[in-house]
Amino acid sequence: MIIAVASGKGGTGKTTVTASLAVTWPQPVLAVDLDVEEPNLHLFLQPEILTTEPVTLEVPEVNEDLCTYCRKCAELCQFKAISVMGQVIMTFPEMCHGCGGCMAICPEHAITPGARELGVMEVGLSRGHIHCLTGRLRIGEAMSPPLMRHVRSHMRAQSAQHGYDVLVDAPPGVSCPAMTAVADADVIVLVTEPTPFGFHDFALAWEAFAPYAKPMGVVINRAGLGDTRVYDFCAQHNLPVLTEIPYRRDIAEHYSHGRILAERDDQMRQQFTALGQSIRQMAQEADHA
Amino acid sequence: MREIVVISGKGGTGKTSLTAAFAHLAENKVICDLDVDAPDLHLLLAPGPLRTEQFFSGHEAIINPDLCTGCGICASMCRYEAIAPVSLADRNVCQVVPTRCEGCSVCVAFCPEQAIAFPSRHCGTWYHSDTRFGPMIHAQLFPGQENSGLLVSRLKKEARNLAQAQNLDLILCDGAPGIGCPVIASLSQTDLAVVVTEPTPSGVHDLERVTGLCDHFRTKVAVIINKYDLNPEHTARIDALCAQKGYALLAHLPHDEQVTQAMVQRQAVTEGPDSALTTGVRQAWHTITQFLG
Known part of the structure; x- marks a missing residue:
């Protein structure tokens, strides 16, 4: 089972909820940080890092001895990552989306795969039983989707192989x-x-997510702040409010120390244990429907 | 002409509330919301659109099921897993999953039946609007579109044109969270990145990454610590980081519900009653104007 914790707006508490679910979830569980631009889940779960693997994107490298400057690659490329001017061919690897089109279309087989570093994938273990997976985009790298694809395929393989339930901390x-x-x-x-x-x-x-027709539930963080429109919207659209986290300064301070909310006290632990149960029940009901 | 962009790395640190306050305090400017994915500045500034434009960027592949023979060459060559087989009444064909299609044209080029069309992709809408604080350029990307930075660059260009046409000397931008393409695009030709952070592990971690990005592109950085009183230790760490890296520290703003109250009233926080918070915001703005000279 894969559970995605998402939000729209940043800073609403995705990571707080993901970390709290992870520490109260029945084992075995895999906690995945897919917010590769600003991954934060590890700051709370503090996993021991077991492996750090560089992740690269396949970008073109041209063997000019073979190139006939036919321009087929440049005409195919939609991202201005390869260009031919007269008897000069240039690549712009930072523009490349890694589609492989130039390599496939080159009649001379003059283009071979090079690599652009996207970032790293870290595999770790928290509290001896929470498996952790983090994508971390290299600073200066513009494209997060290819790194996310790599982490997701690792995530699916691990989940299938070991029967992990997966908790995904999604980007905003x-x-x-x-x-x-x-x-x-x-x-x-x-x-x-x-x-x-x-x-x-x-x-x-x-x-955005409704067209997927997946079961969706809502966690309201900082309850008591602001106005009631979120509640009205949930009622109108039959979206279950699974739990509420009150707006309290002591909770904000607890978070500011890098501590996990579900580990704050028994009441919070029970609240997130119950949240996990509600989520698993939603998945089961969807399965039977 | 000067350009400022307010960013944070981490979402929810107060970028938009502060940008709205700066929009209230600044003179002779164009306001620009560069968070095209989940824009919020319009909620406080209530822009009235003067001009609405559609934004097209790149292309998307669409397979004509009448021509498709289901050979699967496209699916095997697509590196984005964007093509899947579907069953029609009498046969199997291939179909593109629009949210996964990168618009690379590989399937178009290699389809033996030439069954794949490649129209322009309609990604969102952008607006030139009027607000009580002056002209505003903003946009909304459609859900699921690639947040590529091209729309961000387009908005910046429109803001510059507008500033030139109306003889305005400042472009004040609300940026996106993260450190990826939209943020990189927002830093281009920017005179000052105002980075809003909070004294939490995530705030500090993300500040280090986003200021690392600014350093990488040689963009000048000034820092505001929001909710500084939540955690004195982390506030001290951020102070030290700023001193070490030579970032100007603009303000320590207190944790104050006044920000949310102003939001509920659709106001910039500086439009409300004076407080330690609003005094800090005004001082920060004053320092920024001195920086820009």
Whole structure:
């Protein structure tokens, strides 16, 4: 089972919820940070890092001895990553999306795969039983989707091989990276806060993810702050509010020390244990439907 | 003309609330929301669109099922797993999953039946609007579109054109979270990146990454610590980081519900009653204007 924790707006508590679910989830569980631009889950789970693997994208390298400057590669490339001017061929590896088209179309086999470093994938273990997987984009690298693809394929393989349940900390927003992160999920948990910004981005996220027709539930963080529109929206769209985290300064301070909310006290532990149960029940009901 | 972009790395640190306050305090500027994925600045500034434009970028592959023989060459060559077989009444054909298609044209080039069309991709809408604080350029990307930075670059270009046409000397931008393409695009030709952080492990971690990005592109950095009183230790760490790296420290702003109250009232926080928070914001803005000269 794969559970994606997503939000629309950043900073609503995705990582807090993911980490708290991870420490209260029945074993074995795999916690995956797909917010590769700003991965934060490891700051809370503090896994022992077992392996760090560089992740690269296949980009073109041209053997000019073989190139006839026929321009077929440049005409195919949609990303201006390869260009031919007269008897000069140039590649711009940072523009490349790694589609492999230039290599496939070159009649002289003059283009071979080189590599651009996208970042790293870290495999770790937290508390002796929470398996952790993190994608970390290289600073200066513009494209997060190819690194995310690599982490996701590792995630699916691990889950299939070991029977792990998977908790995914998704990137914010509703564009390609966020959609990609929830595409694998059996259940989507939307974390929001009852403020105008929180509500606006929550509604965007709901609109974006609803076409997947996956079971969706809502966690309202900082409950008591702002207004009631998130609640009205959930009632209107039959979205279950799975749990609420109250707006309290002591909770914000607990978080500011890098501590996991579910480990704060018995009441919080029970609350997140119950949240996990509700999520598993949603997945089962969807299975039987 | 000067350009400022407010960024943070981590989401939810207060970028948009602060940008709205700066929009209230600044003179002779164009306001620009570069978070095209989940924009929020319009919620406080209530822009009235003067001009609405569609944004097209790149292409998307569409397989004509009448011409497709289901040979699967496209699916085997697609590196984005964007093509899947589907069953029609009498046969199997290939179909593109639009949210996965990168628009690379490999399937188009290699389809033996030439069954794949490649139209322009309609990615979103952008606006030139009027607000109570002056002109604003903003946009909304459609859900699931690639947040490629091209729309960000387009908005910046439109903002510059507008500033030139109306003789305005500042472009004030609200940026996107993260350190990827949209943020990189927002830093281009920027005079100052105002980085808003908070004294939490995530805030500090993401600050280090986003300021690393600014250093990489040689963009000048100034830092605001929001909710500084949540955790004095982390605030001290951020202070030390700024001193070490030579980033200007603009303000320590207190954790204050006034920010949310202003948001609920659709106001910039500086439009409300004076407080330690609003005094800090005004001082930060004053320092920024001195920086820009």
